[in-house]
Amino acid sequence: MNAPRHTFDTTTAGRPRHEGVNVRTWAGFRQYLCLLEEAVLDHFHRSGPGARRLYEEFGHGLDIVESTGTYSAPLLLDETTRTRLTATEPVPRQGLRLKARMTINAPEQARPVFRGTARVALVADRDRTNRPPLPPELQPLPPELRPLAVDSVDAVAHPALPAGSPPTPLRLPSPTAPEPVLPDPGSNALLWRRRVPYFHCHYDRRMQHAGYVRILEDVVDRYLAARGIAIGDHLATRGLVPVVHRTRIRMLADAFMEERLHTVFAVTDIIRGTLFDARMDCYVRRGDALVPTATATITHGYAHTTGERTGAPAELDEPIVKALLGEPR
Known part of the structure; x- marks a missing residue:
């Protein structure tokens, strides 16, 4: 398995979902955050084990434990977004902080529509991971992922x-x-x-x-x-x-x-x-x-x-x- 790398940028394309376009052809704020979540999942998939493998092979759930967002322009049905995530070094008990910039591929130039962050932690499935030895179907988390791991959501040490x-x-x-x-x-x-x-x-x-x-x-x-x-x-x-x-x-x-x-x-x-x-x-x-x-x-x-x-x-x-x-x- 390749060592997970979370200090590089990823860019993910997406479109707002039809069910979240409730007034005219404007997407609601939940659609921006859905696209942010998709970008986070894509980042992990490209970095090493994705959300499925993290849970099935290592017994940890990938959780967005905090998000922030500033919505600077409308996002319309059928528009294609590009969400760029920039990661910082993981901090033990604080998880991984990803800065997000979302743009629309307009004909003239990219139009910014959203800036924000997502803080991600790997939360242990305590029914399977807190009774050593690990069950035979689980592996220990790789050293590179251990700074992201917590036993529960309340163990995340958030900044003020x-x-x-x-x-x-x-x-x-x-x-x-x-x-x-x-x-x-x-x-x-x-x-x-x-x-x-x-x-x-x-x-x-x-x-x-x-x-x-x-x-x-x-x-x-x-x-x-x-x-x-x-x-x-x-x-x-x-x-x-x-x-x-x-x-x-x-x-x-x-x-x-x-x-x-x-x-x-x-x-x-x-x-x-x-x-x-x-x-x-x-x-x-x-x-x-x-x-x-x-x-x-x-x-x-x-x-x-x-x-x-x-x-x-x-x-x-x-x-x-x-x-x-x-x-x-």
């Missing part, structure tokens, strides 16, 4: 969050106590509870990064509807649709299939009258605590979908601002 501290466990009086009311009374936050479905998981049971991307997309839709500014209504009556400018998604601990996921989402700031910041925190119950499993931030604006201003940013008027902040209108 620039947008604030990660959430801490919420303690309950006892393991049998009822769950507390989330969020705090008087908060403008929305609480959404659901079981972790199998299609948000991989490697048999663990919630994956792509699942949290879908949760973030879903909870934004639910929040706007609960505040009386549902996306469909504003699209039909005002020709406005939310567009994403930035995201950061960080996994903090494992969440497992069919656990109950508590998702708290709130708008935290209005920026220059055209953008709004929001935060998502996800928890699962373990004994007498609600344990944070992921945190995310997202920056949204609105764009016009009709007339001469199609695609142009829209101002956040007073009714929208009050709705976003949960104030009486």
Whole structure:
């Protein structure tokens, strides 16, 4: 087997998926992150053992444990993207950080549409790797891959969050106590509870990064509807649709299939009258605590979908601002 090499650049071509093109022919932010994930998988496939071999031969799942993204231009149906990943040296317990630059192959010149990062770790399948000796079908990880290996998602040592501290466990009086009311009374936050479905998981049971991307997309839709500014209504009556400018998604601990996921989402700031910041925190119950499993931030604006201003940013008027902040209108 060739020694894995992760300090070189790779470029991966792709196209947005049809199911994620929901307004006109514009791709939503999830499609950019799907293309980022495909580029990460391609990088590992070219570097040495890909995701399948890492799991089947070495007992470790390839996980994106953090992503960041700045969305600088629309990505349209049938456009071909080129995602260039630049890797840095792996840091033990911090995994491998890959810088991403996504462009469109426009006729005149490459047009940048996305910049971001993906942090990747190899998470052990503890049912198979934590009982030495290794089962006969598994091999020890090659030395070059060991800096990427962790026993669980909560063992990843993330650098400090620039947008604030990660959430801490919420303690309950006892393991049998009822769950507390989330969020705090008087908060403008929305609480959404659901079981972790199998299609948000991989490697048999663990919630994956792509699942949290879908949760973030879903909870934004639910929040706007609960505040009386549902996306469909504003699209039909005002020709406005939310567009994403930035995201950061960080996994903090494992969440497992069919656990109950508590998702708290709130708008935290209005920026220059055209953008709004929001935060998502996800928890699962373990004994007498609600344990944070992921945190995310997202920056949204609105764009016009009709007339001469199609695609142009829209101002956040007073009714929208009050709705976003949960104030009486």
